Amino acid sequence: MADLPSVSTKLEAINTMLGAIGSSPVQSLTVSVDGDVTTALTILDETLKEVLSQGWDFNTDTRYPIARTIDNEYLVPSNVAAIDVSDEHPEVRATQRAGKMWDQENHTFTWDRDLTFNITWLFPFDELPQTAKNYIALKAARRFQGRALGSDNLGKYAENDEMEARTIFLDAEGVDAQHNILTGNYAVYRVLNRRV
Structure with missing residues (x-):
C-alpha cells in the first residue's frame, strides 16, 4: 500500500494538486494566485460537488x-x-x-x-471526514494533472492513488453508515421508491 497524503485543509489539497504537476506549494489561498492555483481551485470545487452529490x-x-x-x-x-x-x-x-x-x-x-x-x-471541504478529503483531493489531483500535463504514465500513478483513497473512503463510509439491506439503507429506498 502506498503512502497516501493526509489532506486536512483546502490549502493542503491545492498543494497536493500542484505537486502532481511538479509545481511549488503555495502558502495561502487568500493572496493573489496564479493560473495553476486558480485552475486547481476550480477543479477541486467541481470534484467536491460531484462526489458529495452522490450522497453519502x-x-x-x-x-x-x-x-x-x-x-x-x-x-x-x-x-x-x-x-x-x-x-x-x-x-x-x-x-x-x-x-x-x-x-x-x-x-x-x-x-x-x-x-x-x-x-x-x-x-465545504474543511468540514468533511478525513477519508472523504483524501479521496476528493487525490481525485482532483489526477484530473488537474491530466488537464495540465496530459501524461499517461503520470496519470497511472495518480489513478492508483485515487483508487486506493476511494477504497479507504468507501470502507470508512460503510462502517460509519452501518447499512443493512432491510433497514436504514437510504440508497435502497431511493431505488425502490422511484416514481414512474
Missing part, C-alpha cells in the same frame, strides 16, 4: 424537517445537492424548482401540510 452517510439526512414560509412554501437551502420528499409521505409528488419545492400534483409552490425531506448536503 455523512452528508445525507432523512426525514429532515423544513419549516414552511409565511406563504406556505418550502424554500430549499442553498447548500442542498439533492432533495426529495421523505418516505413518510409516499403519496406526495414534489420536485425542486427555482429554489423551492414544487407540488407536481397540484402545480403550485404552496403547500397545505408539513412535510419532511431526504436531503443530500454540499459541505
